[in-house]
Amino acid sequence: MPAKATDSPTDYEEIDRWMGGVGWIAHPEETMQRASHALLTNDGVWLVDPIDAPGVDALIEEFGDVAGVVVLSNHHTRDADTFAVRHDVPVTLPAPMTDVAGAIDAPTDRLDVGGTLGEYELIEVARSGSTWQEYALYDGETLVASESVGAADYMRVGDERLGVMLLRRLTPPREAFADLQPNRVLSGHGPGVHEDADDALTDAIDNARRRFPKALVANGLAQVRTVAAALRT
Template sequence: MKGSGAADLAAVDEFDGGVGWIAYPDETMERASHALSVDGEVWVLDPVDADGVDDLIAGLDGDVAGVAVCLDRHRRDAAAVATRHDVPVYVPDWMTGVAAKLDAPVERFGRTLGGLRAITVRDSSIPPWQEVALSDEDGGTLYVPEAVGTSAYMRTGAERLGVHPMLRLTPPRRALSGLDPERVLCGHGPGVLEDGADALSEALDVARSNAPGLYAKSLRTFLG
């Protein structure tokens, strides 16, 4: 599911003001990481580290202001990247557990992170799930770390963007409906860089009806 050892970094989601990368392109989870330049500050989001990451970040406007953990189980390599850039790791002020596991200075954030708006996607104990999305509304970019994605295990049929299998029956419509991003970046798989609002709206609308097809696809994959 997750790659390890020597990474084979692939750049994805390149646009004016942002870049993404997948450190292990052949892994099933397709863990994607991003850096966004907003108001002259660069924010690194849920990074998986690899040789070449700093070169991608250096191509953005501004210095690294911080590294953000946007899902309670996305520690990834946040501490290592933050330490290298001499910045804190930022964690939502309501998110529990993950801060104590980070080997780096931690700062908390509320409704905003620099020029990004923070949107609580889920804060639940069953299943255990704490997730925040970040929106650069002026730049037209929405980052959602887990609830939606483009990796194969999240999509079925003609979906460009899919709701996570565990959330198919209870998609996060309250948090994500009505948003109008030009592009949607995600923590698993390359982002949707055009007509992001339509892709997001459709993903939420068909999450339940397409759930049986996705579960059947997952079962076939599991059984080989």
């Protein structure tokens, strides 16, 4: 199983379908389980950190016209520009974001923290120089996290339904998510949680530090491999 697939996908795996959108994983075989999402809003469909794959456009079209594409982490652009050019929309970046990994070959615009994409508010999760800049979207029901929180196997330990990335377990995003009570939590890595998501998020954040030793043993090697793959490609 590769940490991060580099070949072109031949298909995709659908995840996270609900009335307000759908998600997909273009490379189900990879450890990172990079997930993309299409969110239905009153502005149209917003694509979040998308990765292209054959047939994905038909999946998106079920929910309407694409209003825009948004990137929530400075560590990747994925295929944001491909989708932006295809649908003739800009790539939206958080206003404070700098040092975005990779050139974006499409028009861009900026969204202030606290600004909205349809009903979704942009939340700052972490910003530490150019090392880690991460954002999330929240509409009162659905939280779309980017990096720190997810359900990919390498992010969880024990009976966790949501886990915190090993690199963030000692400094989990408590402040960013403290006042949120989502019905579902979607992530840039792995499938989302659609039942008792508030409890799963609280458990993940509150116990991130305590479970760090267990997570280090269980997921340390996988985390090193994913970081190396992300830096290499």
